[in-house]
Amino acid sequence: MATRSSITLQTLRDSSQEIPTRTESTIEKPNSPFQSDFPEGGKHAWLTVAGASACLFVSFGWVNCVGIFQEYYQTHQLKEYTASEIAWIPSLQVFFMIFSGLFVGKIYDDYGPRPLLLAGTFFHVFGLMMASLAKTYYQILLSQAFCSAIGASMVFYPSFTTVSTWFLAKRGAAMGLVVSGSSLGGVIFPIMLIHLIPEVGFAWSMRICAFLILALLAFANATMRSRVPPTKRPFEVMALLRPFKEPTFLLLTAAVFFFYWGMFIPITFIVEHALSHGMSLHLANYLVPILNGASIFGRTVPNALADKVGHFNVMIVMSGFTAILILALWLPATGNAAIIIFAALFGIGSGAGVGLTPALCAKISPLPEIGTRTGAAFSISAIAALTGSPIGGKLVADEHGSFKYAIVFGGVSCAIGCMLFIATRASLVGMKMAKM
Template sequence: MQVDGTAPRGQPPELDSRRAWRAVVAAFLSMFAVFGVAYSFGAFFAPMSDEFGSGRSATSLVFSITAFLYFVLGALSGPAVDRFGPRPVLLTGAAVMGAGLLLTSRVQSIEVGYLTYGLGVGIGVACGYVPMVATVGGWFERRRSAALGVAVAGIGLGTVVASPLAASLINRLGWRTTYVVFAAASTIILVAAAVLAERPPRPVTAAATLPLGQAIRTRPFLLLYGSAMLLSLALFQVFVYLPDFAEDQGAGEVAAAGLVAVVAGASIAGRLLLGTVADRVGRIRTYQACFLVMGLSYGIWLVAPAYPWLVAFAVVMGGAYGGFIALSPAVVAEVFGTTSLGGLIGFLYTGAGFGALVGPPLAGELIDTSGYRWAIGASMAVALAAWIALLPLERAATTTHKP
């Protein structure tokens, strides 16, 4: 925006304005709430497993089902926000997540928890994530990457705050009452986000964009989809197995669990810093660099002889992971434009959903049969393959659409 309040020529007056930053606040609150709940599951893992006698594999499936659903259902919530705007989508997410957590607090078997938690939190995250990154992307042009970086920093902060809070509340109140508290808190925060959220203005460059059905069949979209799926096959091993690996290496329970908080904290810095860097040096190139750094970071984990090395891995991985999360919607908007942005992001994240569903169980099988080092090495190879798959994107994107 210029000093006199007028927009640059060819740009709608609301883009990059103070009004646009309200959408960033709404998105930050939404992602803080939904991912704070989802990524705090580790604190509930042991008490739920102990009460139901379900074992590690069956209990971990609660998270895998949830992650799969919130990524795949983005293919529905993304087009929904394009059609109806963010407010009704967020209110739906608030109602379903609150109800799902309340029902989970009363389940008598882990199998019922697959439905109550998986559907409740899965739909809640699907309504609070993809629709809001699409909304922020539609409100910005010049500072889109920076704005998205601030918005998705809510994911990292939600993880940093909710995980230790959940552990503390579980020790005092039990896991069932803690889910009641989380149900109330997440509903209130999502309603507040809905009050702030507004549909973005239609871009004046809409004629330069591709329809959704045509865009998802293009080579750039296939490159983005394939690379996201490959990366997700490796990525979620960090959240599921890094604390367990640290305990096997002699770290205490608190120190081991703290590594996930280190990843989340570093991701906040990555989202804020790399989003701004990308606006200056290029979004696609910065996005590709994040993939490369994530892939190489597994080498630190692979050779880690002691706990400080695991902290270093968590910092490097977390920073690059934060950049990846911040830049994904910005790259989609740069390649395809902002028309149908919610639908495009939603379809893109279905690839991440399949990776999240398949990756951790495969890694667990490899850990059981061959040990952690083989699983870490395989994750590194897959993550680097994701980077290689992404290398042709910049050249392919130049022929996708033209004004």
Template sequence: MEQDSDLGFPDGGWRAWSVVLGSWCAMVPSFGLMNTIGVFEAWLADHQLRHYSRASIGWIFSLYTFFLYFGSVQVGPLFDAHGLAPLLIPGCVGLVASLMIFSVAGGTSLSNISADSAKAHISTRIEYYQFMLGFSILGGISSSMVFTPSVACIAHWFLRRRALATGIAATAGGIGGILFPVLISVLPDNLGFPWAIRIIGFLSAAFCFLSVVLLRTRLPLTSAQKGIVDMKALKELRFSLLTAAIVLIDFALLIPLTYLPSYAQSSGLGDSLAYNLSSILNAASIIGRVVAGYFADRFGRFNVMIVTTLICSVLTFALWLPAQSDQAAILAFTVLFGFWGGTAISLSPVCVAQISKTQDFGKRYGMTYFFVSIGALVAIPIAGELLKVQTSTMGHDDYASLIIFCGLVYSCACVFFILSRGVSVGWGLRVF
């Protein structure tokens, strides 16, 4: 970041904070949907796709997350070279369209159709295909075109207070993760699942419009670069170690985001409370992201990430694993994990920016999330397969293997953050 000190960052003022507000509006739908995948997974497993395994259903959401992150590989360099509008506007249109397609795919419940009926078999295949096409592919790519530029814009306006600004913007994912699960929990009984999704689409359109109005860039465009991977950056050890850490922390985060509601259902908490766990988790993450951003600017971004990944690992082993049907323990884990786990979204880009020039941030951020996308592609299906194997062995839903796996991945992420920090500034205590 010292390389950027001569670029005259405002680090505040009406224009800079309006960009943060615009980024916040962009993240409500783009990351709010990712924070709702646990509710979507639980709903589809009980209704439209009830004849599919949870591992198969998991591919719908792993592909969405894959395209959300993989799109950053192209979106980052395109943002650096061509600016905001050519990416943000088509991304907003595609995101809203994907939700409308999702609502059509979810228009027929299969709960009353025989599993061995040929007609039902054809219907489920068509619906599964529609979920994949509309939500996973179109929704994931479009969300990437909305999310990535919104994060990069903040780096144009903030340097010293960048973690705080990004943390505030990232609370939007928590807001979406509160609002959307509540709508899915309440609206289907009165309006049906399709209209619940359409209402989410209308709200997303409003937030997207505000993001188009408010987001602005400040720094000059850079020349387009060939290739999607900056080999020089990959040879930089601290960057490679940081990329590995971010891959692992995002991998681990997806597991409770996806499977916590269904875990609660299997533990006897009831559908209503199980769906609302996503809202509770995301509410806690809002506070956690702001607090983490505040302390990260004062005590170091890498230092805060090391602490949060360590605590997430401890919470997974010490609270989630033994919780079983203990409602108080499940709720405690949900709140505490939401508070500490939310920093993965807000501080990871800031850590990349800390060891990158601002003009190169888009490409380096995109390259990091190219590798994250590969992890995201397999995280949910791997967790689903672990659940499937453990369940078949025990004769009932058993999440122990899934939870242990999640905790181990968090532990590995912590180690890689420590290594990246050590290579960057040494092993002593200092702000970094």
């Protein structure tokens, strides 16, 4: 105990000069004065969790229904464009929402969550309102893939970081509740659009979704607050690049990149794959809500379990489980039952991967830099989100409609991600059996 105390005191004395390299001791014993008294609950903490879950509902949950727009634009406003050209709209929407975290994280560390939530509310809602009026390719691109996505990013990242300031021992469970909001959004938004577009038209469907987003973000603005005051630092490019000099952070970022690279293949192509094997369009359209509904379980139970047995331990198991599902179940699947079972199980596996990523970033980051470092890790994974689906689409086209090599690409990528999660854990505590 004396050794742990001396390490902590020395860390506090050095914190005004530079952030120390994290060792096993500093991971187990927090290295910030703010980390000694996490409430682990209370009214403000759980209201923050509720507000953060609403933010995930309207950001990642909204992005989860991008496939609806791909099909609609291809047969309506943008029917003169190729499917590949239209695909850049949802791809860039995902990219900008995730990649913007590199800058959103820095703003959060300097100013806290309030300015980001207010600005994000405006840009997200305004972008969707403009998309409801858009008629041309560039109008849709600017409104939905850029303006709305940037706004979504401004509410997406502060959610994880703000909740991290209230919880340590229960951080996994709290993060799971937050990320479950994205699963719920991924169920509700597609069903809303499927039923609203034929009833009230595309324009009013977008406006109704935008009004729902506005109401939820008003709730988030009223409830989310950080326990830790912001620490403003001069902007330095090296501050964004410095985490990548740490082998552990670099390994974690690479693991997330490869896992997300493979994970977006089923998310993008599961409906098209099902249709190619004879599933009806009506049933195939509900595969996305089935996947996202199952991910509610995947983003809550494994996170709560991770608090007991270790976040890296659970992430390794769930990422390996996801890779096996893709290669051993989805690859040979041809009938409706097998494809539906895969959608549900993949939702659990991939949901755990998404839900645990922020907790892993927080685990190897000093508290005052969680925003910047989480944003940096996610910004690299944005490149995976941007390129994974086009690579999969090219493999499908080259094989004349066969999904075989696209599925193999997705499964192998997730398997590489699993191995890199193992390497990250080894760099922290070696190969010994421990809660990590």
